[in-house]
Amino acid sequence: MSQTLRRVGTFLSVYYAYMVEYRAELLLWVLANSLPIIMMGVWTQASQTGQFDFGPLDFARYFISVFLVRQFTIVWVIWDFEREVVEGKLSPRLLQPIDPVWHHVAGHLSERVARLPFTLALVGFFFLLYPQAFWVPSLGRLVLAILGVAIAFALRFIMQYTFAMCAFWTERATAIEQFWYLFYLFLSGMIAPLDLFPEGVQAVVQWTPFPYLIYFPASLLLGRSVNVIQGFMVMVGWCLVWLVANRWLWRKGLKHYSGMGA
Template structure:
C-alpha cells in the first residue's frame, strides 16, 4: 500500500509541476468552458416570458453549478493517447511497469488542482456580477457533491479512454469522441437542465450516463431534490461496463499494436 501511495504522489507531483508551467493556458482552458454562462443569459430571458420550472435566479445558480462541474470533468485523454499510438511514443510507456492509464489519469487529476485557483476567481466574479444568486450549500451537500463529481469524472475519463483504445485500429479514434460529445452536449444538462425536458425523455435519460455528468451534480449543488442513491448506482454500473470493455480492448489492442519499438 505504501508503494502505491509513493507512486501516486510521484505522478501527481510531476504532472502538477508540468501543469503550473502553463498558467496562461490554464486560464484559457477554464474560460473555454464558459458555454454554461452564455446559455444562462438565454434561459434567464426565457424564464421571464415562460414557465420552465426554474426561476431566473435558479437558472443562474444552475448554470454556475454546471460551469463548476465542467471544470472538473473536462477530459482530453483520447487526443493524447491517439498521438502516442500513431507516433509510436506508446512504446516507451509500455517499457515501464505501470499501465499508461495511470499516467494520463494522474495528469488530469493534477490539472484539476492547478486549475482550481482560477475557478475560485471566476466564481467570485460571477457573484460580484449576480449578487442576488449567491447561496451557500450546507456541508452535507458539499461533501456529497465532491463525491459525485469525483465518480462522474472517473466515468467520463474511463469512457473517453475506452474510445481512445480504438487508436490501435484507426488513426481517427477521436472521431468517436466527437460523435459521443454531441450526445453529451445535448443530453447531459449542459444546454439546459433536464427539468425542461418532457417527462418521458427524462425517464429514459435517467438510465444513460449523460445526465450524471453535469445535470445530476449541478442540481445537487444548488439544492434541488435528486435521487443520490440511484445516481451513484447508475454511474457505478456504467463505470463497470466501460471498465470491462476497456480491459478487453486493451488486451486486443496490444496484440495489434505495431508502433516503432514495440
C-alpha cells in the first residue's frame, strides 16, 4: 500500500510541476470555458419578461454553479491519446508496468489543482460584482455536490477515453467527440437549466448521461430539488457501461495497433 501511495504521489507531483509551467495558458483555458457566464447574461435578461419560473437571481446562481462544475469536469484525454497513437508515442508507455490511462488521469487531476486559484479568483470577482447572488450551501448539500462533481468527472473521462479508443482505427477520433459534444452542450444543462425543457424531453434525458455531467452536480450545489439517489445510481450505472466498453475496445485496439515499436 505504501509503495502504491508513493507512486501515486510521484505521478501527481510530476504532472503538477508540468502543469504549473503553463500558468498563463491555464488562465486562458479558464476564461475560454466561460460560456456559462455568457449564457447567464442572456437568460438573466430574458427572465425579466416574467415567462420563466427562474428569476434573474436564480439564473445568476445557476450559471455560476455550472461554471464551477465545468471547471472541475473538463476533459481533453481524446486529443492526447489520438496524438500518442498517430505519432507512435503510445509504444514506450505500453512497455511500462502501468496502464497508460493513469498518465492521463494524473495529468487531469494535477491540472485541476493548478487551475483552482484562477477559478476561485474569477468566482470571487463575480460575487464582488454581483453580491446579492452569493449563497452558502448547507454542509450536506456541499458534500453531495463534491461527490457529484467527482463522479461527473469520472463519467466524462471514461466516456471520452472510450471514444479515444477509436484512434486505433481512425486518425480522427476527435471528430466523434466533436459530434457528441453537440448533445453534451444542449442536454447537460450548460446552455439552459433542464427545468426549462418540455416535460417529455426531461423524462427521456434523465436516463441519459448528459444531465449528470453538469446539471445534476450544479443543482446539488444550489440545493435544488432533485432525485439524489436516482441521480447517483444513473451516474454509477453509466460509468460501468462505458468502462466495460472501454476495456473491450482497448483489448481489440491493441491487437490492431501498429505504431512504431509496437
